[in-house]
Amino acid sequence: MSISDEEIRKIIMPLMLSGAKMLDRHCPKCGSPLFEKDGRVFCPVCEHRKKQMASEMKGVEERLMEKLTELANSMPDDIEELEKHLRVMELIINLLERYKALEGGE
Structure with a gap:
């Protein structure tokens, strides 16, 4: 590049x-x-680009954490809706783990 x-x-x-x-x-x-x-x-x-990427990733991570918190604070009573809710939360947690792995692997 x-x-x-x-x-x-x-x-x-x-x-x-x-x-x-x-x-x-x-x-x-x-x-x-x-x-x-x-x-x-x-x-x-390369140092500048790395800092920019880290900053962008931090922003994505913060938005994912906000959404996870929002979902955790609004658990539905209906079991089917709750299962959907939990699947989305699991996907968000998996994404967060990937971001953490990328940060550590630099």
């Missing part, structure tokens, strides 16, 4: 102005120049 002009403006230029050293090597994943700052070599674009 290549870097966009916007990523160059928003991520790379400010980094260069902050005193980070642009290296003559490139990220094998996105093609961005690698940088060194405080003894650490890194790809600023």
Whole structure:
């Protein structure tokens, strides 16, 4: 995945102005120049994208938790409706577990 002009403006230029050293090597994943700052070599674009993805996943996780709480607080009395309710809750829990596994597997 290549870097966009916007990523160059928003991520790379400010980094260069902050005193980070642009290296003559490139990220094998996105093609961005690698940088060194405080003894650490890194790809600023991949780090930025990773933070964005984590933020988006956190938002999805929060919405799933809200829905799970809503369902838990409104259990129907009818047994068939209750079974449907519980199946949906189980699906939400499975999705949340997948998100947790993705977070841990980065």
